[in-house]
Structures are given as structure tokens and as C-alpha cells.
Amino acid sequence: MNASDDMSDADVLIAARDSLSRVPLGGPPDVETIMARGRARRERMLIPGMTGTLTAAAGAAIAVTVLAPASHQAPSHRPTLQLAAWTVTRLADGNIAVTIRELKDPGGLQRTLRADGVPASVTFASQRNMACRRYPGGTPRQSPQPGTKLLKRVFPEPYNGLPAGPPPVPRGTRRSGPLARRPGHVTAPPKLSQNSSVMVIDPSALPSKAGVQLVAGPGAHAVGLPQVVYASRQCTGS
Amino acid sequence: VTNEQAEFADFFRASWEPCLRAVLAVVGSPQLAEDQVAEAFARAWGSWRKVRRHPAPRAWVVRTALNTGASWWRRRSRELPLDDHSLTASGDLTDGLDASLLAALRRLSPRQREVIALRIFLDIDTDTIARQLGIEAGTVRMHLSRGVLALRRELTTTKNHGG
Numbered sequence: 001m002n003a004s005d006d007m008s009d010a011d012v013l014i015a016a017r018d019s020l021s022r023v024p025l026g027g028p029p030d031v032e033t034i035m036a037r038g039r040a041r042r043e044r045m046l047i048p049g050m051t052g053t054l055t056a057a058a059g060a061a062i063a064v065t066v067l068a069p070a071s072h073q074a075p076s077h078r079p080t081l082q083l084a085a086w087t088v089t090r091l092a093d094g095n096i097a098v099t100i101r102e103l104k105d106p107g108g109l110q111r112t113l114r115a116d117g118v119p120a121s122v123t124f125a126s127q128r129n130m131a132c133r134r135y136p137g138g139t140p141r142q143s144p145q146p147g148t149k150l151l152k153r154v155f156p157e158p159y160n161g162l163p164a165g166p167p168p169v170p171r172g173t174r175r176s177g178p179l180a181r182r183p184g185h186v187t188a189p190p191k192l193s194q195n196s197s198v199m200v201i202d203p204s205a206l207p208s209k210a211g212v213q214l215v216a217g218p219g220a221h222a223v224g225l226p227q228v229v230y231a232s233r234q235c236t237g238s
Numbered sequence: 239v240t241n242e243q244a245e246f247a248d249f250f251r252a253s254w255e256p257c258l259r260a261v262l263a264v265v266g267s268p269q270l271a272e273d274q275v276a277e278a279f280a281r282a283w284g285s286w287r288k289v290r291r292h293p294a295p296r297a298w299v300v301r302t303a304l305n306t307g308a309s310w311w312r313r314r315s316r317e318l319p320l321d322d323h324s325l326t327a328s329g330d331l332t333d334g335l336d337a338s339l340l341a342a343l344r345r346l347s348p349r350q351r352e353v354i355a356l357r358i359f360l361d362i363d364t365d366t367i368a369r370q371l372g373i374e375a376g377t378v379r380m381h382l383s384r385g386v387l388a389l390r391r392e393l394t395t396t397k398n399h400g401g
Contacts, residue, residue, distance in 0.1 A: 013357060013358045014358070016354065016358060020359075023259070023268070026272065028258075031247045035280075035283045039283070039284065
């Protein structure tokens with residue numbers, strides 16, 4: 001018998017609360033900033049043109065097919081290219097973050113990915129390249145555990161937010177996720193944003209001759225489960 | 239400043255910390271938790287006329303924050319077990335937090351952590367938690383019971399080791 005045995009359930013919960021309450025946190029942001037953010041979001045939902053865009057995208061999907069590169073290449077241009085519809089960012093650890101805000105300009109997204117060292121093919125679902133074949137282990141499983149090991153390696157979990165603003169920079173010696181255990185691979189978690197979907201690709205995790213396929217829609221906020229597919233001339237264009 | 243704005247500002251200032259701590263208990267990373275809670279409050283203001291009438295507006299914020307921050311993996315499976323890129327792996331929570339409690343939380347499912355977080359930081363009763371999460375009250379009690387059991391076990395172990 002010890003003190004813990006005598007604790008009621010309420011005592012246990014109080015002890016947990018007290019312990020968690022000791023975690024130091026910053027103060028709240030300015031309420032005006034929060035309200036402006038909420039107002040902007042609400043207005044976006046009410047703008048007729050924006051509504052039309054979302055409606056038009058509702059029946060569409062975007063397929064992003066990325067061919068596994070033979071090797072990593074250092075980006076020869078600015079690491080971050082910011083456009084209205086999407087953003088492609090090379091993270092500090094070499095991974096590629098693709099943020100989709102609107103399903104527009106797939107050709108531009110394709111060119112940007114390739115310029116960033118990732119051979120890629122981007123098409124809309126209505127024009128989906130049916131030549132793409134699913135790679136073994138590259139198809140999501142059913143809930144509750146949809147992700148295979150391969151998928152989780154190719155699409156690292158920590159990147160569940162938008163790398164907004166300047167590209168992430170290393171901060172100290174730690175980060176979450178599988179790559180944290182790789183010496184020299186240190187990346188700050190991306191910032192979250194709204195009305196966007198983010199996919200992060202670890203090209204080095206792709207098997208040889210494999211690429212990935214992402215299906216998004218309806219709306220840029222609903223990126224579906226990406227898949228690993230066989231790379232081929234018909235599927236990826238090279 | 240309108241009455242609505244003043245009302246929301248009061249709600250925001252009073253609710254920020256408990257909501258943040260509740261989300262933090264689930265996601266494990268202070269930075270992610272802050273991002274997600276800020277986004278949830280922004281959405282709350284965007285839908286304030288609805289949220290202000292919600293029976294548990296803080297729980298709405300927490301739920302929204304967790305939904306907002308869920309990855310595309312976890313959006314499809316809220317019951318995915320906590321793995322090495324969530325709570326604890328980054329070490330974000332280790333400062334100021336009992337290692338034993340951390341270990342206990344790590345072993346809980348996300349849903350169990352969420353139920354415990356709603357209970358201890360927002361002081362929400364079982365029926366309200368059940369309605370908020372869209373599950374049966376009995377399921378909430380089960381999550382709570384298992385969570386408390388795990389926490390108690392850790393506390394007991396610590397006491398024994400510590401003499």
C-alpha cells in the first residue's frame with residue numbers, strides 16, 4: 001500500500017492536471033489578430049468568386065505524381081516559391097512540402113517541383129493518367145490504420161501544417177518524427193495555416209522506379225490519401 | 239467595439255489557456271498546440287453566433303483545434319496509436335512535466351487523452367463530452383476509466399521507486 005493506492009480517481013486527475021499545468025506556455029496572441037483571422041476566413045467563404053471557385057473544384061481532383069529522383073539535387077533557385085494556388089518548399093532536411101490552396105495551374109506546380117529537384121507529373125483527376133499503377137504497399141489501408149510503413153516514410157507525419165512564410169530553419173538539435181534520428185536532419189515544424197492542404201514528400205524514401213500520386217478534392221482543404229505508384233514514361237512522363 | 243466583439247474577447251482571454259493546455263495534452267507539442275488553438279479561436283470568431291450558443295464553447299474550440307491540426311493520416315483515423323512523432327518524441331513537454339505522467343499519457347490513445355483533457359482542463363461532464371465527441375457516455379466513461387487507471391499505475395510506480 002502506498003499513497004497512490006489511496007488516491008481517488010478525482011485525485012489522480014487533479015494530479016495529472018497539476019503536472020500538465022506546470023508546462024510553461026506563452027501568453028495568448030492579441031485578440032484582434034485572432035478576430036482578423038477569423039473575419040478573413042469568413043469573408044473568403046462569402047465572396048461569390050471564391051465560392052464559385054470552391055464549387056468548381058468540388059468535382060475535381062488533382063493528381064500529383066512524383067518520380068523518385070536518382071539522387072538529391074540542391075535547389076538552384078530560391079528555396080521557396082510562393083504562388084496563390086500552391087507553394088512548393090524545400091525543407092532544411094531535403095524533403096519537399098507541397099501546399100495546395102486552390103486546384104489551379106497544375107502545370108506550374110509540375111514545373112516547380114521539377115525545378116526543385118523532384119521530377120513530377122501533375123494532372124487533374126478528370127484527366128487522370130490511367131497508366132499509373134499502384135506500387136506494392138503504396139495503397140492506403142482502411143481505417144483505423146490507413147498508412148503502410150512505406151506511405152509513412154514517403155509522407156512524414158510531422159509535416160502536418162503549412163510551412164508559411166520563410167522556409168523553415170534548423171532550431172537546435174531536435175525535432176519530432178523519424179528524420180529526427182538522422183544526424184544533420186533538423187527541421188522546425190512547419191506552421192499551420194487554414195484553407196490549405198499540405199503534403200510533404202521525402203524523395204529519399206521512395207523505392208527505385210516509384211513515384212507518388214496525390215488525389216485532392218473537393219476543395220483544396222481535402223487532400224486525399226496519396227499513393228505510391230510505379231514510375232513509368234506513361235505515368236510520370238519519363 | 240460591438241457587444242459581440244467584447245463578448246468574444248472576454249471568452250478568448252478566459253479560455254485561451256485551458257483550451258491550449260487541453261490541446262497540448264493531446265498533441266504534445268506546444269508549438270503545434272498554439273497554432274491549432276489560434277486557428278480554432280479564429281474559426282470560433284468566424285462562427286461566433288453559433289459558437290456562443292454552443293453548450294460547451296471551450297470544448298468546441300478544443301475539438302476544432304484538434305480537427306484542424308490532425309494530419310491527413312489522423313483525419314481518417316482518430317484512434318491511431320500515438321507513435322514516436324507525437325507526444326514526447328520531440329521532448330517538447332519534458333520541461334516541467336513529470337516523466338511518469340508523460341509515460342502514462344504516451345500510452346493512452348488520442349481519444350483517451352482527449353477525454354481526459356476535456357475533463358481536467360475544461361471540467362466538462364461525461365454527457366457533454368460524449369455529445370461533443372459524438373460517442374456514447376459509456377464510451378467516455380470507459381476512456382476515462384482506462385486513462386485514470388494508466389495514470390494511477392504510473393503514479394504508483396513512481397511512489398514505489400521513490401520510496
